[in-house]
Amino acid sequence: RGALGAASGRGPAAVWGELxxxxxxxGVPFAVHRMLYYGCYAGSPSTTPPAWTPDPEEAALTNVGRVLEARGSEIIGEAYKDPVTSFRDFHKFSNENPE
Structure with missing residues (x-):
């Protein structure tokens, strides 16, 4: 209960992660997992919200995370914060600059 309370202020992905x-x-029926998942993301603009998002430490260990850690500020400028928070900006940059 305490972990969920702390996660609730960080958004639906944090709550779902804690759950x-x-x-x-x-052993918990899949229907319960599904109900809680969609409950966490109720009102989300996405019809397919993420079932998993890495924490910053995990994200930094991925290939994209390594690139962003090494060159994130150079690639996306002042918008860079960390591999998870800045992934959307990196994705946009990649689409606009395919070379």
Whole structure:
């Protein structure tokens, strides 16, 4: 309960992350997982919200994370914060600059 309270201020992905890592187990029926997942993202503009988002430490270990850690500020400028927060800006940059 305490972890969920702390996560709620960080948005639906944080709440879902806490639920999926700390509360839900394989023995809980899938329908319960699905209900809680869609409940976390109720009102989200996306029809397919993410089921998993890495924390900044995990994201930094991915190939994209390594590029962003090394050159994020150079690539997307002052908008760069960390690999997770800045991924959308990096994706936009990549589409606009395919070379």
């Amino acid at each position: 999926s890592r700390g509360v839900l187990r394989p």
